Amino acid sequence: MAEPFVVQPRPRRDPDPAAPGDRGDPAAPAGQLGALTPYLADPGVTDLFVNGATGLFVDRGDGPRPDPAWRASEREVRELATALIARGGRHIDDATPCVDVRLQDGVRVHAVLPPVATSGTALSIRIPRLRGADLDALCRGGSFGDDARRWLVQIVRERENLLVTGAAGTGKTTLLGALLAHAPAHERIVTIEDVAELRIAHPHHVSLEARQANLEGAGAIDLARLVRESLRMRPDRIVVGECRGEEVRELLTALNTGHDGGAGTLHASGLAEVPARLEALGALAGMDDHAVARQVCSAIGYVLHLERSPDGSRRLASVGRFTDTGGRLGIEPVAPWREAA
Structure with missing residues (x-):
């Protein structure tokens, strides 16, 4: 024994x-x-x-x-x-x-x-x-201010496509779930993740999870296939929990073909590094830099970058918009809630 x-x-x-x-x-x-x-x-x-x-x-x-x-x-x-x-x-x-x-x-x-x-x-x-944390709770916890909270609700309701970025443990999944809770109740949200983590307080949320191969090496279903399958489910919003490979091509294609209000998360240690990360993922999907720049600028409205402080607090550190400079993907920081004020 x-x-x-x-x-x-x-x-x-x-x-x-x-x-x-x-x-x-x-x-x-x-x-x-x-x-x-x-x-x-x-x-x-x-x-x-x-x-x-x-x-x-x-x-x-x-x-x-x-x-x-x-x-x-x-x-x-x-x-x-x-x-x-x-x-x-x-x-x-x-x-x-x-x-x-x-x-x-x-x-x-x-x-x-x-x-x-x-x-x-x-x-x-x-x-x-932070199970089930909403934007109000994140605001009270210091992740962002009241002006930023109101702006975040606004862009979700206006169906902007979003990319949430940050290093591991910065709260990307938590923020994304809190944002999607503000989607209209009549919309159908399909989320696609390697391991299902998103918790969304929404009445019509369908979660898809990737599957590894069985002992015989068969039966694997990856994120790229799940993105393609989701297009047949008549989604109003498509969300990829974490873009880490060739599924970025399917996500960008979906967001460029009328599926507004979608979102994804991406590992990046700084806002300035996001374009390079997307170019690297695009290369895995057979996309050159020019194709990545055109697709991303057309598909993604805002980048929300999160950081974690040494004391463990998490905050919305910066917001960016993508630019296409000579066929290469770039990004510029913006503060739209301050500009609106």
Whole structure:
């Protein structure tokens, strides 16, 4: 019989040995994240990282910090990864060593097995703490001001096509979900994601999720195909949760053929880097720089760029509009809510 996890999560500051589920209670039942479940009770935790037997790192908004109380062997971490991926409806093994899944309440788990992860099984867990956050809540939290909030509502209702950019953990998905909640109730929103994370307070939201290949290597459905399938579903708005490959071609084509009010997200560390990122993705789809510039300038109305401060706060740092300069894609910063005032 396999030995149980040798895991000692950090105790609460005021532990209550009699309280069920307390971090100091070794008999606490395993929950959604197994031995990591107690960290869900800490509202400050946004990310958990397990690096094989090396240790656990916890991010409470100020960057990952090691937890000296964590103890687990490589075998135990691998078993935890296998269980979590299975709970998300997928499988991970030597033939499929890198898998990403979404669990209940939007918790996202990414796992990589050795030898791809050279230091042992690597687990990266994203815990969404702003479930169902709306624009008012984001405004109160300091993400943007009242003028910007009113402008954001306006461009959604005017069916502007939007691209939300930022580095990992800046709140791109949260902002996009809050924006789409302001789409008219009679519109049909189809969202396409590698792992379904978008939560939209809207009565007509259809979510499509990519699928990895089965054990025989068949049955995979990628984002590019899902974008094409969505066009047959009579959507009013098409949203791609994260453009990271050739699906950018299908998205731009859809947004240029009457599907206004669509949106997508893109990883970029700064507003000025967005054009280069799109050119790189366009190249993967067989598009040259001139084609990317023409398609993007025609398809995307505004770029909303987010940043995360060292203290963990997230904000709308800048807004941009694309330009076509001699056949090359460029971008210029704008502040439309200030200009309107």
